[in-house]
Amino acid sequence: MKTKSRTAKILIGLVLVVLSFAYLLPIYVMVITALKSTQEVSQGQYLLPTGQPQWSNFAEVLFGSQRFRSEMATRLGNSIIISFSVTALCAFFGGLSGYYLSRIRTRFSTVLFILVGIALYLPYQVVIIPLSILMAKTGLGQSHAGLIFSYLILNMPLASVLLGTFFLAIPRELEEAAEVDGASRIQIFFQVVMPISLPAYASVAIIIFTQVWNEFFLALSLASRKTQTVQVVMAEAKGTTLVLYNLQMAAALIAVSIPLLFFLFLGRYFIRGILAGALKG
Amino acid sequence: MAKRRRRHRGELTWTENLVFLAPLLFFLILLYGTLLWTIYVSFTDWSTMAPNYQLAGLKWYRFLVQQPKFKVDIINNLKWLILGVFPTVTVAIFLAYFLELTPFPKVEAYIRTLILYPVAMSFIVTGTIWSWMYEPSRGVINTLLRLVGIDANLPFTTDPDTATYWLILIFIWQYLGFSVIIVQSSFRTTELQELVEAAIVDGASRLRILFAIILPNIRGGLLILVSLLLISTLKVFDIVFIVTYGGPGIATDVLALNMWITTFQQHLVSAGAGLGVIIFISSFILVIPYTIYAFRKWFE
Numbered sequence: 001m002k003t004k005s006r007t008a009k010i011l012i013g014l015v016l017v018v019l020s021f022a023y024l025l026p027i028y029v030m031v032i033t034a035l036k037s038t039q040e041v042s043q044g045q046y047l048l049p050t051g052q053p054q055w056s057n058f059a060e061v062l063f064g065s066q067r068f069r070s071e072m073a074t075r076l077g078n079s080i081i082i083s084f085s086v087t088a089l090c091a092f093f094g095g096l097s098g099y100y101l102s103r104i105r106t107r108f109s110t111v112l113f114i115l116v117g118i119a120l121y122l123p124y125q126v127v128i129i130p131l132s133i134l135m136a137k138t139g140l141g142q143s144h145a146g147l148i149f150s151y152l153i154l155n156m157p158l159a160s161v162l163l164g165t166f167f168l169a170i171p172r173e174l175e176e177a178a179e180v181d182g183a184s185r186i187q188i189f190f191q192v193v194m195p196i197s198l199p200a201y202a203s204v205a206i207i208i209f210t211q212v213w214n215e216f217f218l219a220l221s222l223a224s225r226k227t228q229t230v231q232v233v234m235a236e237a238k239g240t241t242l243v244l245y246n247l248q249m250a251a252a253l254i255a256v257s258i259p260l261l262f263f264l265f266l267g268r269y270f271i272r273g274i275l276a277g278a279l280k281g
Numbered sequence: 282m283a284k285r286r287r288r289h290r291g292e293l294t295w296t297e298n299l300v301f302l303a304p305l306l307f308f309l310i311l312l313y314g315t316l317l318w319t320i321y322v323s324f325t326d327w328s329t330m331a332p333n334y335q336l337a338g339l340k341w342y343r344f345l346v347q348q349p350k351f352k353v354d355i356i357n358n359l360k361w362l363i364l365g366v367f368p369t370v371t372v373a374i375f376l377a378y379f380l381e382l383t384p385f386p387k388v389e390a391y392i393r394t395l396i397l398y399p400v401a402m403s404f405i406v407t408g409t410i411w412s413w414m415y416e417p418s419r420g421v422i423n424t425l426l427r428l429v430g431i432d433a434n435l436p437f438t439t440d441p442d443t444a445t446y447w448l449i450l451i452f453i454w455q456y457l458g459f460s461v462i463i464v465q466s467s468f469r470t471t472e473l474q475e476l477v478e479a480a481i482v483d484g485a486s487r488l489r490i491l492f493a494i495i496l497p498n499i500r501g502g503l504l505i506l507v508s509l510l511l512i513s514t515l516k517v518f519d520i521v522f523i524v525t526y527g528g529p530g531i532a533t534d535v536l537a538l539n540m541w542i543t544t545f546q547q548h549l550v551s552a553g554a555g556l557g558v559i560i561f562i563s564s565f566i567l568v569i570p571y572t573i574y575a576f577r578k579w580f581e
Contacts, residue, residue, distance in 0.1 A: 097305035126561040130315035156308040214403030263401035
């Protein structure tokens with residue numbers, strides 16, 4: 001399927017230019033704008049990088065100032081606590097459920113699988129009202145536990161199905177050998193299945209982490225001032241500081257830094273997770 | 282031990298059920314519990330901060346349908362469904378095919394990374410960046426156009442008639458890379474590769490191979506991609522919230538944003554629950570073909 005004619009080369013060049021422009025421009029604009037002074041963003045000089053990078057913009061965004069009240073440092077902490085906790089809990093419980101769904105074939109487990117399958121695409125809009133009532137009634141909404149718990153139940157179906165799909169691909173002989181040696185299912189799971197599925201766990205963890213880190217609707221509706229996430233505070237900053245595009249871009253850079261680092265350094269797992277989620281689920 | 286080893290496949294002991302099944306059951310009961318709770322709330326008469334569980338039938342559904350906003354939402358959501366999905370899938374098919382044909386592996390690797398990075402970004406971040414790109418007087422695109430001598434002064438999201446299309450463009454930008462890798466991976470089955478090799482030997486043109494051989498053989502992958510994109514556009518909330526907040530006026534409002542404002546700003550909780558139920562039923566219908574396909578694969 002390979003080709004090397006002249007028209008092909010022109011076409012390749014054209015695609016390269018168009019896509020580079022469309023996908024590098026927004027990133028370029030975000031980075032150069034984040035380093036500009038407020039004067040520069042309000043009068044001319046929109047596209048060239050600045051001569052004097054304003055590193056203090058990042059400090060201002062992180063710790064707040066008179067004109068930028070939505071300080072991000074604590075929100076960054078909130079997002080980190082919430083996303084990492086949900087990821088760990090989801091991977092653990094999702095693994096157990098995925099193992100159940102992939103190994104047990106009874107009528108009951110089939111019904112459960114169908115329920116999980118439907119819950120995969122449950123819009124958050126249809127669970128948000130009861131969740132906010134529960135958060136208020138139990139007082140969980142005042143701490144990180146409320147958001148962690150809500151994200152956990154909503155991401156469990158995805159984690160179970162993804163891990164279950166990976167488990168289906170494991171050769172059954174391994175488990176049968178352990179069973180002959182007298183190991184119980186629980187031992188088999190923790191000592192045989194889990195260790196050889198670590199790459200799968202990594203993929204699932206990255207997918208769940210990114211999803212929770214980037215989630216906005218639930219965070220906006222459930223978070224109290226003390227548990228606000230990065231995404232919510234960014235939305236707030238955009239609403240209140242419409243003209244300070246430089247600070248907004250600095251905030252955006254801080255908000256994407258963690259998932260983007262995962263993407264750049266663990267891209268393999270990232271892509272495998274996306275594909276598993278899409279193609280096998 | 283010997284007894285346990287001989288037990289019937291699929292039977293679990295009490296402890297094993299507790300470890301493997303209990304968490305799953307617990308989360309499922311909670312999820313479906315909240316779902317049923319929302320459906321129930323939509324039939325009650327709850328329209329203030331304080332809960333009111335008195336049944337009111339279809340009162341709040343009637344209220345919703347009569348609002349001018351609802352019609353705008355339906356039209357906008359349809360625009361999102363059609364224009365957010367089909368252009369994305371079409372471009373993704375051609376781009377994925379193009380990447381497969383490229384004789385330079387480095388070009389392929391570069392483009393894949395380039396268009397995939399938005400997958401790691403939130404719509405809130407993307408929306409913030411694109412707000413600046415779209416800014417009518419000082420924004421990036423209009424400044425660039427002015428540089429090359431076009432004084433178009435495009436109004437982008439400030440024009441009620443076209444604002445939704447500019448929002449959809451952000452969505453396409455964000456989801457293109459995701460779509461390309463899904464299409465690309467469904468190209469890469471051995472049966473399909475063999476069919477393509479055979480067609481090349483027969484002297485078929487590249488476009489003919491794409492339409493006559495590849496497309497009919499990746500129906501499964503396309504079904505999945507279309508379904509995922511349909512769901513995402515149906516639930517679209519973040520982009521609209523951050524870029525226009527439904528404005529100008531209510532021109533870019535969508536069901537999910539209406540649901541949030543109705544519930545959390547106006548405290549018409551029963552009406553908000555009704556919108557939630559409408560979104561749920563629509564998404565349920567949209568994924569039926571995909572769900573059937575996925576179940577068949579799982580139980581193969």
